[in-house]
Amino acid sequence: MAGLSFYSLSNCILHVLLVHYCQSRLIGPNQPITATAGEDITLPCHLVPGENVAAMTLEWTRPDLDPRFVFLWRAGQDLINMKNPSYIGRSSLFTDELKHGNISLKLCKVKPADEGRYRCHIPEKNEEAFIDLVVASSAVSSPVISLEGIDRDKTGVVLECKSEGWHPKPELLWLDAEGNLLSAGPTETLRGPDDLYTVSSRVTVEKRHSNNITCRVQQKQISKSRETHRHVPDEFFELTSCSAAPIVIGLAVSLAVSIILILIGVFFIWRQNKTNVRRAHCDARKEQETANRPESDKTERDQEQDKLMLQDIVACEKNHHAAEEKLKEAHRQLEKKDAEISNMKKECEKNQHAVEKLKEADEKLKAAHRQLEKKDAEISNMKKEPDTSKPPPEKSQTSFEEQNKSDSANHSSKTGDITVVEVEKNGSYIFLKNTSSENKLLSGWKLKLQINNRESATYEFKENFILKAGKTLLLRQDAVNKPNETDADLLWMNMVIWNIGDDVKIDLISNTGEEQMLFKNKIM
Numbered sequence: 002m003a004g005l006s007f008y009s010l011s012n013c014i015l016h017v018l019l020v021h022y023c024q025s026r027l028i029g030p031n032q033p034i035t036a037t038a039g040e041d042i043t044l045p046c047h048l049v050p051g052e053n054v055a056a057m058t059l060e061w062t063r064p065d066l067d068p069r070f071v072f073l074w075r076a077g078q079d080l081i082n083m084k085n086p087s088y089i090g091r092s093s094l095f096t097d098e099l100k101h102g103n104i105s106l107k108l109c110k111v112k113p114a115d116e117g118r119y120r121c122h123i124p125e126k127n128e129e130a131f132i133d134l135v136v137a138s139s140a141v142s143s144p145v146i147s148l149e150g151i152d153r154d155k156t157g158v159v160l161e162c163k164s165e166g167w168h169p170k171p172e173l174l175w176l177d178a179e180g181n182l183l184s185a186g187p188t189e190t191l192r193g194p195d196d197l198y199t200v201s202s203r204v205t206v207e208k209r210h211s212n213n214i215t216c217r218v219q220q221k222q223i224s225k226s227r228e229t230h231r232h233v234p235d236e237f238f239e240l241t242s243c244s245a246a247p248i249v250i251g252l253a254v255s256l257a258v259s260i261i262l263i264l265i266g267v268f269f270i271w272r273q274n275k276t277n278v279r280r281a282h283c284d285a286r287k288e289q290e291t292a293n294r295p296e297s298d299k300t301e302r303d304q305e306q307d308k309l310m311l312q313d314i315v316a317c318e319k320n321h322h323a324a325e326e327k328l329k330e331a332h333r334q335l336e337k338k339d340a341e342i343s344n345m346k347k348e349c350e351k352n353q354h355a356v357e358k359l360k361e362a363d364e365k366l367k368a369a370h371r372q373l374e375k376k377d378a379e380i381s382n383m384k385k386e387p388d389t390s391k392p393p394p395e396k397s398q399t400s401f402e403e404q405n406k407s408d409s410a411n412h413s414s415k416t417g418d419i420t421v422v423e424v425e426k427n428g429s430y431i432f433l434k435n436t437s438s439e440n441k442l443l444s445g446w447k448l449k450l451q452i453n454n455r456e457s458a459t460y461e462f463k464e465n466f467i468l469k470a471g472k473t474l475l476l477r478q479d480a481v482n483k484p485n486e487t488d489a490d491l492l493w494m495n496m497v498i499w500n501i502g503d504d505v506k507i508d509l510i511s512n513t514g515e516e517q518m519l520f521k522n523k524i525m
């Protein structure tokens with residue numbers, strides 16, 4: 002009992018102290034605020050305890066900018082002239098909230114350059130709070146993996162991965178099929194003029210790393226991650242075994258054989274010279290003796306000498322033959338080796354050719370990919386701005402005019418035929434359908450979107466936009482993800498985002514001002 006009353010007493014004293022003796026404080030969020038480029042956001046900042054600050058000077062600045070003012074409120078007015086030009090028309094306060102001490106800043110159409118540290122400041126109170134803003138890009142591209150070549154030293158295949166349109170700076174990882182990190186070269190980062198980052202990295206994949214390689218690009222701060230897988234065919238690794246080694250060995254062998262051949266040649270010539278000299282000597286002697294003396298005159302000694310000489314000549318000839326044989330054998334060996342080397346060379350050239358072909362195919366694939374992306378972008382552009390540049394085909398025009406004549410009221414004011422098929426639960430798109438059997442010209446029509454009866458955004462259909470009979474229309478805020486099969490696809494950059502649990506209301510307003518509610522529900 003005593004403890005409890007002491008507790009409430011101390012609590013009461015604390016409260017009194019806080020209100021009467023402690024200075025009021027400006028409070029901002031503890032965490033950085035994360036926003037996606039293109040959306041409208043609020044940077045929270047409020048005075049505790051709350052009091053009316055409408056008559057005070059209120060400052061929102063970015064100390065790193067010049068001029069540093071993001072928003073300046075003085076004598077009950079928004080001083081636009083003081084603002085940094087990049088914030089003109091984009092920053093405001095919630096004026097109704099000022100009487101509660103809430104000086105949160107509203108920032109429209111956030112861009113990457115808005116990222117930084119914001120200071121919310123009330124000079125009169127000598128109070129400040131800092132709010133960090135991180136702006137995520139809405140244009141990240143999936144990584145693209147390309148084959149760069151063969152690394153003969155490591156007998157591996159070199160792959161490159163590249164991904165564009167990131168903000169803030171992401172990290173790039175290479176993973177094998179089991180999800181193990183591969184050690185790769187350094188990640189190269191390029192920052193474009195639009196403050197978006199392009200990252201790329203190379204890795205040498207060896208055969209022991211299984212052949213399913215993943216390149217993952219991720220940004221944890223904005224919890225975004227994109228990855229691409231690539232299968233490296235076994236043939237690629239086999240190509241790497243066609244290394245320079247066999248050619249080097251072949252050359253060495255042929256060099257050795259040539260040297261042996263030359264030595265044998267030299268030996269042979271030397272030997273022949275010697276034999277010739279000896280033979281000439283022998284022959285001369287023989288001639289001399291046969292000429293000078295008749296057969297019968299031959300002495301014992303002479304006959305002995307003749308025999309010796311004959312033996313000499315036979316030996317000479319034998320040697321000669323052996324050398325010739327050896328030379329021929331060396332020749333044959335050299336020819337064999339030559340044939341082997343040229344075979345090896347041919348094999349390698351073939352393989353090299355295959356690598357080149359694969360690379361070529363890869364390039365073609367990439368080009369086709371790019372073409373496809375371009376076409377995709379063109380198509381979505383065409384859908385975004387239908388019929389402004391190109392007139393609609395003759396046939397649809399006439400059929401439309403016919404309908405217009407037969408039932409013009411239907412096109413100008415009746416809204417009942419457009420229905421909401423789906424409202425995506427995380428706020429990324431609205432899916433509409435023309436359920437009638439007639440084309441609807443939506444020139445000047447508007448779609449109003451309200452979240453929790455508060456924030457609202459209006460989309461105005463472009464001139465000549467026709468939603469054909471029975472066709473669907475996707476309205477989305479994200480230029481990257483296309484979540485659904487749809488007939489028409491429009492980008493709504495300023496679409497307000499809702500989440501699960503929000504009340505979403507969608508109204509369609511015709512060009513004559515007739516308003517019809519298409520959808521009103523809590524998102525589950």
Ligand SMILES: *[C@@H]1O[C@H](CO)[C@@H](O)[C@H](O)[C@H]1NC(C)=O
Binds near residue numbers: 043047095098103104
């Ligand atoms: C301040 O006003 C904004 C805008 O109405 C609101 O989102 C925010 O919750 C308010 N902050 C406080 C502390 O009331």
